[in-house]
Amino acid sequence: MSIESRQESERAVPRVVSAAISRHGSSKMLETYLGDIEYLVREQQWGEAVPLALALPHICAALADAGLRSSRAQYLQWCEVWVRPEQSDTCLSVPTPEALYAMARECAGADDLDAHGGVPMHALRQVRLRRLSRAAPPRREISLEEMSDLTDEPGPGREACVALLEAVRLWYSDSASMDATVQNNLARLAVLR
16 A cells, blocks of 8 residues: 555544543543542531532533633533433432522522622632642542442532532533533633632
């Protein structure tokens, strides 16, 4: 086979390898944030875990927006699309988007994002700060069954943590890992001062 015909045949074959790699890629910054929440859940430090988990829809909505903006409507829409029960899980109920948003407002207090939307700076800063902190020892992921077995937290906080952690992982693997806007915003967030 000549060099020219080999080059033509290579052009004809679509490059699916790069799409497959990005589909399974991850964001170290986002994984660190999720790992911190899982650690807090495992240690049953609900006062810290629940607010971090409830900020996830704002973080994801902002990362998907070119201006890093989020709003109540975007929070609810993100939850509507991505927060859903596992098909195999029958013991854990999933809070509604409205319930998640009400819990998030309760944890954060009144928010400027309610009225007209904006950049959720506090939540994005938390993701970035966790990236900048010194490396934590490797943590094992906590499974849904393990989270479901933790009973110190009354249902809504525990259920919110479980549902949102699963939703973010699903969102990232199915959508965000291939979304240029999300990837650009993660890169921008990594270098913001």
